[in-house]
Amino acid sequence: QKQLVLLIEDFIERETSRELDRDCDENERFPIELNDKLAATGLYGLPFPREYGGTGGSTVDFCLATETLAKGSDAACALFLLPVFFAGEMILNNGSEEQKHRYLPEIVAGRFKGCFALTEPEVGSDASRVKTRAVADGDEFVINGHKTLISGAEIADTIMTVTRTDPDVNRYEGMSILMIPRETPGITINKLKKLGGRIISTCEIFFDDVRVSSELILGGPEALNQGWPQLLKQLDIERIMMGALHVAIA
CATH class of the missing domain: 2.40.110.10 (Butyryl-CoA Dehydrogenase, subunit A, domain 2)
Known part of the structure; x- marks a missing residue:
């Protein structure tokens, strides 16, 4: 986990700036220019098992990455959460095996949000x-x-x-x-x-x-008709992730 934090801090120092965060916020712009660089770090695959191209990280690892990214760069944090949380976690926890094998490697490669x-x-x-x-x-x-x-x-x-x-x-x-x-x-x-x-x-x-x-x-x-238990799984991890995010913002 210390190595994970160091990897993220190095990426933030090399590839982001407060000026970038300000520009993206003021112009309502998603920082797509960082996408391939963030994908190259392997962070998009952090919470996914190796069989889907990920690195097999835990929920703690995911929240640690979210907190470190949010502390250092709004732009990088946004880039991480949109594919990994809003799509990846839902598919990982609720998708069929066919859906996992189809979509999760695309998320890891930075090609799916x-x-x-x-x-x-x-x-x-x-x-x-x-x-x-x-x-x-x-x-x-x-x-x-x-x-x-x-x-x-x-x-x-x-x-x-x-x-x-x-x-x-x-x-x-x-x-x-x-x-x-x-x-x-x-x-x-x-x-x-x-x-x-x-x-x-x-x-x-x-x-x-x-x-x-x-x-x-x-x-x-x-x-079919299994949306409620699927939804609860997503909201459970969302509450934990949002806590980590706002600790960083504070």
Whole structure:
């Protein structure tokens, strides 16, 4: 872990600056120019097992990396969290083996980013009340709904979208998470204005008759209506990660 901290501190000293952080924040710009350099350090693979191209780090390692990055560079921290946390951790903890082998090596290589679309205009802390609907139509789902306050949606490759797939059962049992490619027809993304923290944008997303294959259910088709336990796994690690992040900011 000491070597991990030294690696990150060396990267921050060589590749980042407060001027870069300020420029990215003031211009609401994601620091994509650092992507290949950060990928070369191996940090994108930190929490993933070696079989998926990662280095097999623990949750403590992940939080230590988050804290060290956030302390040294807002830009580098944003670059790390968008693929590793918002996509990678969800796929690692909930994805099918096929999904893990397809997406995790892409994250490690710096070629895949995701965002987590949970919050809606009328759904915040009570996540079980999501209204965005995904209706089965053959081997596809048709999605309609509105998400808001979604971090990084306009630059994500895939939107990890919490949906209501069965409205006729207990609200904890009728949810599914769909991995929706951002360029899918019917998706509209608008950036929201913020006073700070603008390196990763905050967006609203509209889904209008968006069609995706049932293979894009997180965990595969057999994970239909398993969104609630999947969601809890993500929120558990999110709370720990956010704690580490804000210790650094403080």
